[in-house]
Amino acid sequence: MSIAALAAPDRPALVPAAENLCLHCGQALPAGAERFCCAGCAGAYRLIGELGLERFYDGRLLDVRARPLRPETDEASDVAAYVAAEAGDVKSLRLVVDGLQCPACVWLIENALAQQPHIIEARVNLTGKNLALRWRGDAAEGTRFVELVRRLGYRVSPYEAARAADRGLEDERRLLRALAVAGFAAANVMLLSISVWAGFNGDMGWATRDLMHWLSALIALPAIAYAARPFLGSAWRALRHRRTNMDVPISIGILLVSGYSLYQTILGGAETYFESATMLLFFLLIGRYLDLRARGKARAAVDHLLRLAAQPASVVGADGILRRLPAASVPVGATVLVAAGERILVDGRVSDGCSSVDKSLIDGESLPAAVAPGAIVHAGMINLDAPLRVTVTAAGEGTFLAEIVRLMEIAEHGRSRLVTLADRVAGYYAPAVHSLALATFIAWSLAASWQAGLLNAVSVLLITCPCALGLAIPAVQVVTSGRLMRRGILLKSATALERLAAIDAVVFDKTGTLTLGRLALQPCGIDEASLRIAAALAAASRHPLSRALRAACPDAPARAAVIEHPGEGLSAMLPEGEARLGSRRFCGTIDAPDDGLPELWLALPGRAPQRLVFADSLRPDAAEVIRALERDGKRVSLFSGDRPAVVEALAASLGIADWQAALTPDRKYALLAERTARGEKVLMVGDGLNDAPALAAATVSISPASGADVSQAAADVVFQGSSLAAVTEILAAARRSGRIVAENLGFALLYNLLAVPLAMAGLVTPLLAAVAMSASSIVVVANALRLEGGWR
Amino acid sequence: MNGLLLLIPVALALGLGGLAAFLWALKAGQFDDPDGAAGRILFDDPPPRNKASPHD
Numbered sequence: 142m143s144i145a146a147l148a149a150p151d152r153p154a155l156v157p158a159a160e161n162l163c164l165h166c167g168q169a170l171p172a173g174a175e176r177f178c179c180a181g182c183a184g185a186y187r188l189i190g191e192l193g194l195e196r197f198y199d200g201r202l203l204d205v206r207a208r209p210l211r212p213e214t215d216e217a218s219d220v221a222a223y224v225a226a227e228a229g230d231v232k233s234l235r236l237v238v239d240g241l242q243c244p245a246c247v248w249l250i251e252n253a254l255a256q257q258p259h260i261i262e263a264r265v266n267l268t269g270k271n272l273a274l275r276w277r278g279d280a281a282e283g284t285r286f287v288e289l290v291r292r293l294g295y296r297v298s299p300y301e302a303a304r305a306a307d308r309g310l311e312d313e314r315r316l317l318r319a320l321a322v323a324g325f326a327a328a329n330v331m332l333l334s335i336s337v338w339a340g341f342n343g344d345m346g347w348a349t350r351d352l353m354h355w356l357s358a359l360i361a362l363p364a365i366a367y368a369a370r371p372f373l374g375s376a377w378r379a380l381r382h383r384r385t386n387m388d389v390p391i392s393i394g395i396l397l398v399s400g401y402s403l404y405q406t407i408l409g410g411a412e413t414y415f416e417s418a419t420m421l422l423f424f425l426l427i428g429r430y431l432d433l434r435a436r437g438k439a440r441a442a443v444d445h446l447l448r449l450a451a452q453p454a455s456v457v458g459a460d461g462i463l464r465r466l467p468a469a470s471v472p473v474g475a476t477v478l479v480a481a482g483e484r485i486l487v488d489g490r491v492s493d494g495c496s497s498v499d500k501s502l503i504d505g506e507s508l509p510a511a512v513a514p515g516a517i518v519h520a521g522m523i524n525l526d527a528p529l530r531v532t533v534t535a536a537g538e539g540t541f542l543a544e545i546v547r548l549m550e551i552a553e554h555g556r557s558r559l560v561t562l563a564d565r566v567a568g569y570y571a572p573a574v575h576s577l578a579l580a581t582f583i584a585w586s587l588a589a590s591w592q593a594g595l596l597n598a599v600s601v602l603l604i605t606c607p608c609a610l611g612l613a614i615p616a617v618q619v620v621t622s623g624r625l626m627r628r629g630i631l632l633k634s635a636t637a638l639e640r641l642a643a644i645d646a647v648v649f650d651k652t653g654t655l656t657l658g659r660l661a662l663q664p665c666g667i668d669e670a671s672l673r674i675a676a677a678l679a680a681a682s683r684h685p686l687s688r689a690l691r692a693a694c695p696d697a698p699a700r701a702a703v704i705e706h707p708g709e710g711l712s713a714m715l716p717e718g719e720a721r722l723g724s725r726r727f728c729g730t731i732d733a734p735d736d737g738l739p740e741l742w743l744a745l746p747g748r749a750p751q752r753l754v755f756a757d758s759l760r761p762d763a764a765e766v767i768r769a770l771e772r773d774g775k776r777v778s779l780f781s782g783d784r785p786a787v788v789e790a791l792a793a794s795l796g797i798a799d800w801q802a803a804l805t806p807d808r809k810y811a812l813l814a815e816r817t818a819r820g821e822k823v824l825m826v827g828d829g830l831n832d833a834p835a836l837a838a839a840t841v842s843i844s845p846a847s848g849a850d851v852s853q854a855a856a857d858v859v860f861q862g863s864s865l866a867a868v869t870e871i872l873a874a875a876r877r878s879g880r881i882v883a884e885n886l887g888f889a890l891l892y893n894l895l896a897v898p899l900a901m902a903g904l905v906t907p908l909l910a911a912v913a914m915s916a917s918s919i920v921v922v923a924n925a926l927r928l929e930g931g932w933r
Numbered sequence: 934m935n936g937l938l939l940l941i942p943v944a945l946a947l948g949l950g951g952l953a954a955f956l957w958a959l960k961a962g963q964f965d966d967p968d969g970a971a972g973r974i975l976f977d978d979p980p981p982r983n984k985a986s987p988h989d
Binding site: 200243244266269310318321322325333 | 956969
């Protein structure tokens with residue numbers, strides 16, 4: 142991610158020593174601060190200096206979109222309970238590290254820990270975002286190491302969601318091992334086969350040829366027995382459930398070709414096909430490994446969500462003492478303290494404190510909502526301004542967040558029954574071919590001898606060997622997804638392309654999908670000088686509106702001595718009097734007409750308060766994309782959780798006639814489920830947590846990479862960047878690849894229609910069958926590779 | 934043909950050596966973190982003056 146950010150034309154903050162940026166975290170300095178934005182960053186910078194690791198600052202790539210590397214001031218949680226004891230007095234601990242951005246972070250953490258006494262090993266995994274620690278001594282020392290990493294600015298929590306992720310890793314390793322064995326066998330058997338073929342014109346003696354065959358068998362058979370297990374296992378499971386899938390003909394093909402080759406070797410026959418069997422296995426395993434790796438991204442997103450729940454909540458005890466408890470085990474009725482900037486981990490009612498909360502993860506609403514005592518908050522919201530005390534009404538599995546995740550899982554379960562095109566084709570193909578082979582065997586056995594019957598039946602199976610069919614669809618998918626990935630579009634699901642090619646309606650979410658999900662200052666007639674003062678004040682705050690104001694006027698110098706009034710606004714003394722920036726109440730304009738848009742008021746001494754209006758800006762090409770979709774004959778709708786007035790205005794400006802507003806997540810899900818049940822093929826594009834169930838219920842779904850992790854987990858396709866044109870691009874790619882798949886299947890059918898009668902008639906020798914088989918595979922792959930060229 | 938009797942075992946041994954090396958690397962966890970491993974090489978070890986031995 143950081144590399145991509147570096148290559149972008151608008152280079153993000155890369156140089157930490159810039160004038161108004163914090164030396165440690167690289168964020169903008171608040172007013173009056175020098176070098177560091179907070180005491181935590183100053184401490185981290187000093188610590189890194191003491192450790193002699195200053196070069197971290199030269200080597201790192203700051204990703205401005207990631208969480209800033211700002212140490213949090215809360216007390217360290219006790220990790221002693223998670224420490225595992227090994228032989229002797231060696232202890233080990235695995236931790237999830239949040240804030241890892243680039244290899245420099247890996248370097249910093251590993252080297253900082255390596256200097257600590259007693260540490261045996263500290264190893265950071267950047268892909269899995271975790272840290273494995275081993276040390277000699279006391280379990281309680283773990284807390285000290287965790288504290289060190291925390292002081293550097295990273296957030297650390299015990300690695301709890303380990304099991305699911307480890308299972309995926311184990312699958313990946315097993316496939317890699319099979320791939321290595323198949324690759325070894327394919328290369329060596331091919332080496333031997335080529336020497337046999339080279340000696341085919343007669344200058345190789347039969348003894349040498351037999352030796353080659355036996356050597357090939359010796360290499361190929363154990364390798365096939367090992368490396369074909371993924372296919373054999375899947376085929377066996379399908380057959381046991383009285384279904385067929387693509388792995389059934391693949392398995393039968395591999396087993397028969399190996400068996401026949403072994404039979405030929407024992408008889409001292411002229412031809413064996415060990416090289417075909419091992420090559421086929423090798424290529425199919427590559428396809429399967431790439432597929433698994435691609436789906437690992439989805440696994441990581443789900444993993445992240447689980448980790449989010451693993452953060453402990455601060456519970457205020459009856460004696461007033463704070464205790465850190467896992468979020469799921471907070472009792473109902475307890476009081477939880479949520480610091481400013483922290484995520485709320487439970488459902489509850491605010492009992493004390495006034496603040497605003499970012500609800501975007503829950504309902505897609507981009508504006509922060511004000512909360513006061515009595516307001517209801519849900520797990521997953523982020524507290525923005527001031528500390529809140531929340532009385533717990535539900536925690537863990539009972540929260541609204543958990544409810545949404547459950548809804549998504551139900552919807553996904555329904556979709557997992559979808560049969561892929563390849564498996565549907567295999568469903569017709571396998572029985573047809575196998576009964577033809579049987580018919581050939583019976584007919585030849587009756588007419589001639591059973592040996593002739595066996596030979597011709599095997600040649601039928603060889604010539605229809607599912608190479609072409611097995612490659613017809615995966616080759617197209619691999620080429621297309623590789624092509625899309627280079628454009629920042631990730632295909633998560635193997636069947637997404639074929640489902641995308643069939644859709645006839647598109648449903649968009651609003652916030653974060655059609656819009657950028659970021660507030661921007663609207664033109665509202667404020668003069669330049671006042672705007673600069675407002676931006677100078679806003680530099681002191683991390684509130685989203687302040688940040689939007691700052692973005693509108695980035696070169697205004699930050700003002701010193703700004704006082705933040707939590708939940709109200711900011712004030713500062715100018716030479717001519719006090720200037721205020723904040724809510725209408727704070728600036729004394731409570732009577733001004735309210736149109737519900739997010740606003741800030743600026744009260745300058747001696748002048749009437751001026752209003753600054755903000756709006757979520759549209760993605761630059763949203764209107765164009767919607768016009769293109771409608772030209773294509775797709776029915777476009779807009780489903781939003783936002784207020785009707787806002788949604789109506791946006792729908793009108795984009796020319797979307799069919800819109801619905803104020804939808805709850807389960808209502809969205811129900812609407813989508815209803816439409817798909819009617820047989821409509823609906824593409825859902827959405828980003829919020831509230832969209833996740835609907836994304837899973839749609840025929841196929843797309844989510845921007847800026848969306849909530851859980852919606853990315855639910856979506857079939859994830860795209861990066863701010864351009865919505867990715868949607869039309871994905872559809873075009875799906876149509877194109879659908880066409881190539883149809884061509885490939887058509888070719889495979891034509892080939893079989895020509896070859897099978899010849900094989901049944903006994904006119905095709907096994908050698909000819911093998912050549913035809915390879916040629917048909919090459920044609921199919923070459924056709925898929927046409928996708929590589931030809932794109933604009 | 935005598936050359937063949939030597940070359941086939943040599944070819945096989947080389948192939949098996951490669952396979953064994955790959956399986957060892959896989960078992961040793963070298964394919965667990967492709968992102969981190971790619972970037973690790975870009976960073977030098979820290980200056981030795983601060984490098985403490987793990988047992989002190």
